[in-house]
Amino acid sequence: MLLYLRLLKESFAFAMNALRNNKLRTMLSLLGVTIGIFSIIAVLAAVDSLDRKIKADLSTLDKNTIYLTSQSFGPSDIPRWKREQFPNVKYEEYQYLKSSLDHVENSCFQYFTGSENIKFDSKTVSNVNMVGVTFEFVDIQRLEFDEGRFFNELESNSGRQVVVLGHDIAEQLFENVDPIGKTVRMYGQRFTVIGVTKKKGSGMDIGGGDDTSAFFPSGFLRSYYGDNNPNVLPVMVIKPEKGTDMAALKGEISQKLRTFRGVKQGEIDNFFINVLSGFTDMIDAIIGNLKIGGWIISLFSLLVGGFGIANIMFVSVKERTNLIGIQKSLGAKNKFILFQFLFEAIILCVIGGIIGLVLVWIIALILTNVLDFEFVLSMGNIILGTSLAAIIGLISGILPAISASQLDPVEAIRSGM
Numbered sequence: 001m002l003l004y005l006r007l008l009k010e011s012f013a014f015a016m017n018a019l020r021n022n023k024l025r026t027m028l029s030l031l032g033v034t035i036g037i038f039s040i041i042a043v044l045a046a047v048d049s050l051d052r053k054i055k056a057d058l059s060t061l062d063k064n065t066i067y068l069t070s071q072s073f074g075p076s077d078i079p080r081w082k083r084e085q086f087p088n089v090k091y092e093e094y095q096y097l098k099s100s101l102d103h104v105e106n107s108c109f110q111y112f113t114g115s116e117n118i119k120f121d122s123k124t125v126s127n128v129n130m131v132g133v134t135f136e137f138v139d140i141q142r143l144e145f146d147e148g149r150f151f152n153e154l155e156s157n158s159g160r161q162v163v164v165l166g167h168d169i170a171e172q173l174f175e176n177v178d179p180i181g182k183t184v185r186m187y188g189q190r191f192t193v194i195g196v197t198k199k200k201g202s203g204m205d206i207g208g209g210d211d212t213s214a215f216f217p218s219g220f221l222r223s224y225y226g227d228n229n230p231n232v233l234p235v236m237v238i239k240p241e242k243g244t245d246m247a248a249l250k251g252e253i254s255q256k257l258r259t260f261r262g263v264k265q266g267e268i269d270n271f272f273i274n275v276l277s278g279f280t281d282m283i284d285a286i287i288g289n290l291k292i293g294g295w296i297i298s299l300f301s302l303l304v305g306g307f308g309i310a311n312i313m314f315v316s317v318k319e320r321t322n323l324i325g326i327q328k329s330l331g332a333k334n335k336f337i338l339f340q341f342l343f344e345a346i347i348l349c350v351i352g353g354i355i356g357l358v359l360v361w362i363i364a365l366i367l368t369n370v371l372d373f374e375f376v377l378s379m380g381n382i383i384l385g386t387s388l389a390a391i392i393g394l395i396s397g398i399l400p401a402i403s404a405s406q407l408d409p410v411e412a413i414r415s416g417m
Helices: 002-021 023-058 091-100 137-141 153-158 167-174 218-225 246-261 276-319 321-329 334-370 379-405 409-415
Strands: 066-069 104-113 116-120 123-133 145-148 162-165 183-186 189-197 213-217 232-240 272-275
Touching: 023 276, 023 334, 023 379, 066 246, 091 104, 091 232, 091 246, 104 137, 104 218, 116 167, 123 167, 123 218, 137 232, 153 213, 153 218, 162 167, 162 183, 167 189, 213 218, 232 246, 246 272, 276 334, 276 379, 334 379
Parallel strands: 123 213, 162 189
Antiparallel strands: 066 232, 066 272, 104 123, 104 232, 116 123, 116 183, 145 189, 162 213, 183 189
16 A cells, blocks of 8 residues: 555656646646636536526525416417417406415515606616515515505505615615605606615516615506506416415416406416416526536537647657656556656646636636626535546546556667667
8 A cells, every 4th residue: 555655656746847847838738728627617607606696586485476477487389479469467357366266375466567767856766677566565575674664555556656665776866865755756757755675685586676676556557557558567476375286276276367357168378377486497497508508618628628638748758758768677667657647647637727716716706896796616616627627637648648658668768869
């Protein structure tokens, strides 16, 4: 055992000495592996960071939450021309389903609509995410407040012109002024601010991030736009009770809405029951495809880097043929020569991999500080990058190392003279 450890130690020392004596060649050899490891780990780190961000943003919502609407949140077998003929969900249908469905913890009516500007005195905030909802939304979304409250059932049903501002919107409009009770203008109308949400951080919540949103009664939008306006998409949000059989609940929703709309037997549903878990599954599939694409692209870089290392190692064997012959004539075993060149290739690739990882880490720090998004270089990706570099070194160096170890000592000395 000690003999093998000594052999490994001496082989490692010879490899390091060879790399130090050929600094320019070493640096050029590092480039291919560095670029390859940088490419693949950068892609994986970006995709992992995006995946982590999306899951964190959706964590406040129950994955069983249902969005009943005329549009599908994912791919559909129904032709587009037929989907475009589906009627929008109406407020009356929401009232009917709310009163008749079993095993539902809460439900609300919401409009997905375009962004608007909000004004207060001389200040204007542009592109505010507008969320027109009924009063139950506060419990479904689990909104928390810095100040004030959400609108109540009476204000919701009457379409009262009151608004709850997201933290960032209130901060931009009012700064150090207390916003509660102040009047802002949106949709050309005056709205009274009754609440401000707590800071949540940029998110990917369905319908927009809370911090950059304005919440107001959907009854206002219903009277402002009417029931069949292309500027709004009505949605009924349903939150099932815990432990509810989702297939049975979806079947009940479908049966009741078909009956209410008079859909005949044999005809397809003219609505979509979108479950949030299906949406997250679709996101997982997209993330998976991005990872596969990143691997395919980056493997080409690693392949080029591997060929570069193999080429350099063959050159190294050719240059040191005389030295190999002398080592063998002095009693060096084939294993010693093999490990010497194999370690040289592996060390070269691992150093290149580490440089690639350091570059990814630096860029991740810069982007995290510049953008409102946290790029994370996980320990798993660090281990993966280092392991890949070592494997590339092993594969690239094995043939040159074998050819060096099998040289005849007399012929090696003679060819080097």
